[in-house]
Amino acid sequence: MxxxxxxxxxxxxxxxxxxAHIVRRNVANSSSPLIRQFSRSYPSQKQRYVRFDVDPExxxxxxxxxxxxxxxxxxVVGGGVYYVTHLEQIPETGRWRFMDVNPKFEAKLAKASHxxxxxxxxxxxxxxxxPVTRHVRRVVTRILESSNLGTLSSPESTYLPTHGAxxxxxxxxxxxxxxxxxxxxxxxxxxxxxDDRIVNAAASYGNIVVFTGILPAAKDEQGLAAVLGHALGxxxxxxxxxxxxxMKVLLAxxxxxxxxxxxxxxxxxxxxxxxxxPNSRTQELEADQVGLKLAAKACFDPQAAPEMFTRLxxxxxxxxxxxxxxxxxxxxxxxxxKRLEGLLADAYAIRAASPECSGIQDSMAAFRDSFALSVxxxxxxxx
Numbered sequence: 245m246x247x248x249x250x251x252x253x254x255x256x257x258x259x260x261x262x263x264a265h266i267v268r269r270n271v272a273n274s275s276s277p278l279i280r281q282f283s284r285s286y287p288s289q290k291q292r293y294v295r296f297d298v299d300p301e302x303x304x305x306x307x308x309x310x311x312x313x314x315x316x317x318x319x320v321v322g323g324g325v326y327y328v329t330h331l332e333q334i335p336e337t338g339r340w341r342f343m344d345v346n347p348k349f350e351a352k353l354a355k356a357s358h359x360x361x362x363x364x365x366x367x368x369x370x371x372x373x374x375p376v377t378r379h380v381r382r383v384v385t386r387i388l389e390s391s392n393l394g395t396l397s398s399p400e401s402t403y404l405p406t407h408g409a410x411x412x413x414x415x416x417x418x419x420x421x422x423x424x425x426x427x428x429x430x431x432x433x434x435x436x437x438x439d440d441r442i443v444n445a446a447a448s449y450g451n452i453v454v455f456t457g458i459l460p461a462a463k464d465e466q467g468l469a470a471v472l473g474h475a476l477g478x479x480x481x482x483x484x485x486x487x488x489x490x491m492k493v494l495l496a497x498x499x500x501x502x503x504x505x506x507x508x509x510x511x512x513x514x515x516x517x518x519x520x521x522p523n524s525r526t527q528e529l530e531a532d533q534v535g536l537k538l539a540a541k542a543c544f545d546p547q548a549a550p551e552m553f554t555r556l557x558x559x560x561x562x563x564x565x566x567x568x569x570x571x572x573x574x575x576x577x578x579x580x581x582k583r584l585e586g587l588l589a590d591a592y593a594i595r596a597a598s599p600e601c602s603g604i605q606d607s608m609a610a611f612r613d614s615f616a617l618s619v620x621x622x623x624x625x626x627x
Contacts, residue, residue, distance in 0.1 A: 316503060323496055330489075334481060337530050342493055345485040353488075354449035361435060361451060370436040370456075377436045380454050383468050383544075384434055387476060390542040390600065394430035394450075443559065447475040448484045461555050466548035473535030473542075473549070480534055483527045494520055524573040532580055536591050543601035546591035550584040553577055 309317075330344045370377045381396065388394055434452045442455040452475070462468040478484070497515045506514070532549070540546045557577025595601045 320500070327493070334530070336481060336534050339526070339530070341486055342489050343482070343486055344489050344492070345482075350449055350482075350485060353484075354451065357449050357451055358433070361453060365435065365437045365439075365453075368437050368439055370438050374436070376456060376459070377434075379465070380436050380468065380472075381434060383465050383472055384432070384452060386542040386544075387469065387472060387538050388432060390598070391538050393476065393480065394432055397431050397433050443556070445471045445475045447472075447479045449479070452476075461559060462552065463555075466545045467552045467555075469539040469542065469544035470535065470549040470552040473537075473539035473544075474531050475535070476538055477531040477534035478527070480538070481527070481530055483531065486527070487524075490520065490523060521573060525575045528574050529580065529583060532584055533587060536584060536587055537594055540591040540595040541598060543595060543598065546588050546595065549591075550581045550588070553580050553584065557581070 326344075327342055330342055331340050332343050333340050372378075372381075385396055388396065430450055432447075432450050432452055435454070437453060437455050439455050440457045443457040443461060445452075445454040445458050447453070452472075454472070458471055459468070462471055494512075494515050497519065498512045501510075501514060532553075536546055536549050539549065554577070557580075560577060
């Protein structure tokens with residue numbers, strides 16, 4: 245009995261050992277596919293290039309553009325690059341602008357401007373020995389020399405009789421090539437035109453033109469300095485060259501709008517209202533600012549500038565010349581006067597910092613004192 249029990253126990257142990265071995269082998273064999281399957285769930289580390297084709301129907305498909313569209317896009321991109329590469333910042337005001345006119349070309353424009361002025365005002369130019377011409381010349385000389393802008397040409401070289409054989413008001417040799425306006429060394433030419441109907445003074449490319457019609461509004465040298473400072477300020481800022489450059493931009497914008505389907509007349513009107521006229525008004529305000537500084541540095545009273553433009557605004561109203569500001573090339577007189585009044589403190593500081601101005605002020609004070617002493621209380625001059 246005991247032997248049988250022992251034999252049964254040995255059989256059970258063998259079966260258990262065999263079963264355990266079979267289980268371990270089956271588990272190992274069954275887990276291997278599971279492990280391989282689990283590892284296949286990771287993405288492959290091999291990189292592949294995937295190409296995304298452009299839809300032929302999409303507008304950005306350059307290959308489907310016609311020749312006209314390709315040329316238009318090329319011109320726009322090229323024009324944009326040219327525009328950006330010719331941007332410059334004005335030192336006096338900090339404004340960015342498009343400028344592609346160099347001093348050499350400005351010298352050619354000066355000669356062309358000179359010829360046009362001769363043809364337009366022949367027979368109206370006052371001689372250099374005329375009191376009005378001498379009056380204007382004194383003011384211009386002070387402004388030019390105080391800011392190192394150059395000098396006026398000598399009266400002998402600029403004098404032209406009203407009825408003479410000479411056809412040149414200015415000698416061509418007086419023009420200084422490659423010298424930009426605002427740089428020392430330039431020689432300027434002055435022309436005083438006897439025309440009371442024109443209330444204006446202008447300066448461009450080395451030529452200064454003053455019409456006698458501005459003198460009643462200017463009243464004296466102080467007011468005249470405000471007007472001439474503004475005119476010379478436009479030249480220092482190279483506004484004429486800027487406008488010449490802007491003409492190319494206006495033409496390009498108008499052409500682009502016309503290609504886009506707008507009428508040429510409407511395209512020009514839009515570019516004028518949105519670009520040309522606002523830019524012109526900005527230039528006028530800049531010239532007011534720089535002109536005030538030029539006059540102050542020449543020891544003229546800065547207060548004369550807002551007073552001068554107040555008188556011009558009143559004259560404009562009397563003559564019925566008031567227009568809407570957004571279609572005008574000039575800002576409203578009230579705006580200019582207010583802006584100038586805000587700049588007076590800086591202008592007086594400029595004048596006070598000039599040693600030459602202190603000498604002139606002392607001389608004027610001495611003159612006023614001596615004049616007061618020479619006149620009695622009844623207004624009669626002492627003898």
